[in-house]
Amino acid sequence: MNKYFITCPRGLEQVTANDINQYLEKKYKIDKGGVAFEASQDAMYRINLYSRTGMYVLKELCSFNASNDKTLYKICKNFKWSKLIDVNQTFSLKSKINSSFFKNSNFTTLKIKDAIVDSIKNELGDRPSIDKHNPDVRIFIMINHSKVKLYLDTTGKPLFRRGYRTKIHKAALNETMAAGLVLLSDWNKKDDFYDIMCGSGTIAIEAALIAYNIPPGILRDFYAFQKFSDYNPTLWKSILEEAKKNINFDNPVQINGSDLIKKNIHLALDSIGKLNLEDKIRFSVKDFNDFSPRNKKGTIIINPPYGERIGEQFNLNQLYKKLGDKFKTDCAGHDVFVFTGNLSLIKKIGLRSKRKIILKNGTIDCRLVYYPIQSGSFQ
Ligand SMILES: C[S@@+](CC[C@H](N)C(=O)[O-])C[C@H]1O[C@@H](n2cnc3c(N)ncnc32)[C@H](O)[C@@H]1O
Known part of the structure; x- marks a missing residue:
């Protein structure tokens, strides 16, 4: 040890x-x-x-x-x-x-x-x-x-560099943070999953890796420990084989990502092509204002623009207010999580949150805010 x-x-x-x-x-x-x-x-x-x-x-x-x-x-x-x-x-x-x-x-x-x-x-x-x-x-x-x-x-390139990204969306979330948001949400891997402002799709892709038990390092071809003098290639090979065997596509879960901008959806599609997950995540171009969930229960995790790398072009106060309206009117029965680095914009959502989790995205102080949306119970 x-x-x-x-x-x-x-x-x-x-x-x-x-x-x-x-x-x-x-x-x-x-x-x-x-x-x-x-x-x-x-x-x-x-x-x-x-x-x-x-x-x-x-x-x-x-x-x-x-x-x-x-x-x-x-x-x-x-x-x-x-x-x-x-x-x-x-x-x-x-x-x-x-x-x-x-x-x-x-x-x-x-x-x-x-x-x-x-x-x-x-x-x-x-x-x-x-x-x-x-x-x-x-x-x-x-x-x-x-x-x-x-x-x-023992790692080499940091573990967030999963290898599924080709070009990078300028406000893309780090893969590690995206996976962290999904794990923090306690999503049960059965009910529908949505990111309705998905950009290059990182949160939905990490949700799929979790739901199908795909190791995040599946595309990686090298770790620093492979250069160590005590490297055991037989052991490593057997761990990799076992990991591949344990991938489970029997899960009938629905994972969805949508974004206003077509170019972003192309990035997401490129990434799932690399992971062979084309038929496992539904990506589409859609304004969140036109979104309505397919079923009565589900989890929605979004990372709206907050003016740090993108967002200046959107009217952010309006956008956050509209998000709150959307959740309130159309998303009853869903666990909604909003990840943002702009703490004053959270208030514009206008819903009562159950939990605010403090996270650091690089140097930016962020919050993952949890809104359990139940019909008739919000203010
Ligand atoms: C911070 S980025 C999300 C980045 C994403 N998490 C990723 O890892 O690539 C916010 C996204 O919200 C999208 N967006 C802005 N307004 C929207 C709207 N009305 N409907 C849907 N998406 C919208 C933007 O196009 C942008 O891709």
Whole structure:
């Protein structure tokens, strides 16, 4: 068993923990921006393949206290880096530093880089190079006050890069966040699912991956752990085969996405083509004002424009008011969730919410607001 930390968007820590818990033998620990856990190699491979809301799965290399550069350099240099990084390999460093002892994070990162390079040079007589874009080995540094933790990235490209997108809608949601919204909604994977402002379809696509038990990493062809010296290709192959066998298309659920703009629907269709889900999600061009649900029950999750990347062209106050009217008049029996980064626009919806979940979309403070719509009960 090794110690790991899986990073995720702020606000999705508990969802991430619940999602990976089935692969763990011991209790996880939630932290800001991720979840710490212990896992076998088998579980680490599975978490990379199956985590819907994680970004990077990081293997803890060492953990120590330091409150000045000299101690930091000395302890880092004493670590056996030559076992991890060969002189012919490249590496990169990524850091998250929140410490009054290490105020200049660029300088601190450089110090640790020097310690790694000097350690390898002492051991092997030569040094590896830095490659910021496509390194063989990625080291993550996390410093909180005097607590320093160094991690080895087992993931590579972040897990949100599922590989189904061709071109990107300029306000597209990160896949990890979209999956997080679906998981937070507690959708039962049976009742109809709608995103009636779907843009490039991310939320509906993630809902389909969940409903059919398709691992989010299904299209991915590489993880960083495949370059590790202890990589077990037989084990990895069997995990992949098992994952493919467990995909279940018997679920008769209806998943729908619609958007006002045709170009966006083309992006969504391109993506589901890559996933072979053409007959599993119905995408169409439609104004939400013309929407009415097909059945008496269902879940609607939307991410309306909120003026950050798009939205300036829409009259947002009007748009949010009309959304509230639509839910009130046509969506009784449905669980409606609105994800937005504009907190004052939420009020324009004019319905009483049952829950507001705080989430960070990059640097934007967002809310997922839950409106259970019951006929006659709204104000
Ligand atoms: C923030 S984007 C959604 C992005 C989407 N979640 C994704 O991942 O690609 C908001 C979307 O609302 C759509 N929209 C704006 N007004 C609309 C309307 N009246 N009816 C349907 N869609 C609308 C826009 O075209 C835009 O694609």
